[in-house]
Amino acid sequence: MGEVWFGYDKRLDRPIAIKFIRVDRLPDGMPDDELTKRFVRESRITARLEHPGVPAVYDCGTDGDDLYLVMQLINGNPLTDLIAEVDRVPVGWAAAIAAQVCSVLAVAHANSLVHRDLKPANLMLCPDGTVKVLDFGVAAALSPSATKLTATGVVIGTAEYMAPEQTMSGTTSPQTDLYSLGVILHELLAGENQFAAGTPLACMRKHVDEPPRPVRELRPDVPEGLERLILWLLAKRPADRPQSAALVYERLVPFCRDLSPLPGFVDGSAVHPVRMYAAVVGRVAVTATKAPAVEAREPGRRVLGGEDIQRVRREAGALKAESRFRQAAELLVEAVRSIEPTDDRAVELRIELADVLFLAGDYRRAASEFRGLAADLATRRGEDDHLVLRFRLMEANCYAALGDTALALEQMRRLLTDEERFGVDEDRILELRRRIGLLELGAGDRDRAGRTLRDLLPDLERRYGSGHPNVSKVRELLNGLATAR
Numbered sequence: 001m002g003e004v005w006f007g008y009d010k011r012l013d014r015p016i017a018i019k020f021i022r023v024d025r026l027p028d029g030m031p032d033d034e035l036t037k038r039f040v041r042e043s044r045i046t047a048r049l050e051h052p053g054v055p056a057v058y059d060c061g062t063d064g065d066d067l068y069l070v071m072q073l074i075n076g077n078p079l080t081d082l083i084a085e086v087d088r089v090p091v092g093w094a095a096a097i098a099a100q101v102c103s104v105l106a107v108a109h110a111n112s113l114v115h116r117d118l119k120p121a122n123l124m125l126c127p128d129g130t131v132k133v134l135d136f137g138v139a140a141a142l143s144p145s146a147t148k149l150t151a152t153g154v155v156i157g158t159a160e161y162m163a164p165e166q167t168m169s170g171t172t173s174p175q176t177d178l179y180s181l182g183v184i185l186h187e188l189l190a191g192e193n194q195f196a197a198g199t200p201l202a203c204m205r206k207h208v209d210e211p212p213r214p215v216r217e218l219r220p221d222v223p224e225g226l227e228r229l230i231l232w233l234l235a236k237r238p239a240d241r242p243q244s245a246a247l248v249y250e251r252l253v254p255f256c257r258d259l260s261p262l263p264g265f266v267d268g269s270a271v272h273p274v275r276m277y278a279a280v281v282g283r284v285a286v287t288a289t290k291a292p293a294v295e296a297r298e299p300g301r302r303v304l305g306g307e308d309i310q311r312v313r314r315e316a317g318a319l320k321a322e323s324r325f326r327q328a329a330e331l332l333v334e335a336v337r338s339i340e341p342t343d344d345r346a347v348e349l350r351i352e353l354a355d356v357l358f359l360a361g362d363y364r365r366a367a368s369e370f371r372g373l374a375a376d377l378a379t380r381r382g383e384d385d386h387l388v389l390r391f392r393l394m395e396a397n398c399y400a401a402l403g404d405t406a407l408a409l410e411q412m413r414r415l416l417t418d419e420e421r422f423g424v425d426e427d428r429i430l431e432l433r434r435r436i437g438l439l440e441l442g443a444g445d446r447d448r449a450g451r452t453l454r455d456l457l458p459d460l461e462r463r464y465g466s467g468h469p470n471v472s473k474v475r476e477l478l479n480g481l482a483t484a485r
Contacts, residue, residue, distance in 0.1 A: 021067040046113070049136060079120035086265075094189050095255035125266065160195055186234070326360050354394070363401045367395050400439060409440065
């Protein structure tokens with residue numbers, strides 16, 4: 001994707017790392033402004049990810065046409081070096097590395113952030129034994145479709161570690177990251193990537209078609225329970241994989257034994273403050289406590305007038321224009337709380353809030369807002385109102401972004417039935433049908449996806465012509481499904 005430079009922060013007197021990312025130009029030779037905006041957005045989401053296993057993001061910006069991230073400089077080695085130099089990575093260390101990655105993924109997934117490009121080169125093993133996960137948000141910023149092929153045939157992402165749904169339809173979810181982790185864990189133990197092939201497309205085909213090889217066939221000393229966990233992670237269908245990174249972490253911890261120093265990688269001769277810190281924190285007892293209820297509205301709140309509302313909207317709009325979505329959302333939340341629910345202006349602010357939450361990647365809160373808006377407006381304007389239908393679609397999109405494909409598909413299919421009944425614009429219906437087909441494919445339901453896309457193709461050709469990009473993409477997907485049989 002680019003290159004990393006060592007740098008120095010003169011203002012704060014500290015070493016830093018600067019990652020420059022190459023930006024492909026558009027056919028007219030101009031820089032891709034939309035990509036730059038997406039990169040800034042993803043960088044800000046990543047910067048909010050607070051975890052000791054994630055390097056701090058200090059800044060982001062552009063240098064000419066190039067994008068860059070300024071990050072904490074990590075003293076460590078990528079797992080590619082460990083795999084290349086250590087003949088047999090001890091079972092305990094392989095499990096410990098994967099468990100630490102799971103602790104990072106658990107926080108990221110809870111914040112609606114999917115890595116999309118987990119691989120050994122993005123995992124750093126430090127001398128104190130900790131693991132750092134690099135490049136959160138980079139793959140998402142570079143392309144909304146992780147498998148998009150550029151004009152030069154370069155895959156956005158890393159084919160050797162891509163989940164089947166990512167290679168087939170570009171859809172990603174928390175289970176996509178867990179699949180990649182399974183590939184990495186198998187490679188740590190076996191010393192080789194079982195899905196490697198001569199070309200990226202050949203790698204992607206192996207992920208889709210070939211069953212994973214049990215690691216004990218290559219290394220008999222691996223415990224059976226760990227082998228079963230890896231095969232679970234490498235299930236072809238996302239729904240057949242573990243439900244969460246936290247669950248995988250729990251299954252890995254019992255295997256994190258005998259963590260002797262790894263010469264050249266993990267130093268055991270010195271007392272590391274990080275290990276001292278972790279040893280104490282690890283003894284904190286875990287108790288289930290119920291959070292106190294919080295009132296939705298403070299008593300005696302100030303009710304905003306018309307001028308105040310206009311000021312809030314201007315300020316939120318300015319923040320949104322700068323991709324400062326989190327601040328815009330906080331401003332809008334306070335404003336919504338300060339307006340009577342029956343006021344039409346409250347609905348307008350709630351619409352802006354839902355859109356900002358979606359742009360900020362806060363899909364859980366956004367889904368709740370879209371669901372409430374759709375219900376309220378359906379009562380006022382009727383179920384066939386265009387905003388009601390739009391908010392229902394956005395709620396489903398939130399669930400798809402969160403990886404709850406089953407719920408997203410359930411809502412989209414119900415929405416499709418209603419839109420056809422209401423006689424909605426054909427372009428919207430065709431796009432919804434295409435989206436349903438992609439999600440079915442991403443869920444591993446090839447038969448149903450094939451039926452959906454085969455029924456859709458002639459309608460797309462009639463509406464847009466055989467040369468339209470969507471027509472070509474659907475035809476390409478159907479050819480891939482036919483080849484996979």
